[in-house]
Ligand SMILES: Nc1ncnc2c1ncn2[C@@H]1O[C@H](COP(=O)(O)OP(=O)(O)OP(=O)(O)O)[C@@H](O)[C@H]1O
């Protein structure tokens with residue numbers, strides 16, 4: 158298992174953009190990916206088109 162953390166104290170530097178696209182590319186290459194967004198803005202979910210559901214955990218493959 159490989160862990161990749163994307164962090165920068167400065168705002169608006171592309172952290173979320175890199176995280177979402179890196180996760181998508183890894184998944185497209187057949188990797189099992191867990192994307193964890195520790196920012197309360199929840200912009201990773203927005204970037205992936207996930208609607209708010211009252212839970213902090215979202216599965217993108219349709220599973221329960
Ligand atoms: N490589 C890039 N080239 C041009 N624009 C980019 C690039 N990466 C991100 N952006 C743009 O920069 C803006 C900030 O990106 P993003 O939201 O990913 O930053 P962030 O570090 O996650 O911000 P925050 O600190 O608010 O969470 C967005 O409008 C995004 O589309």
Ligand SMILES: [Mg+2]
Pocket residue numbers: 172173174196200
């Ligand atoms: Mg962000």
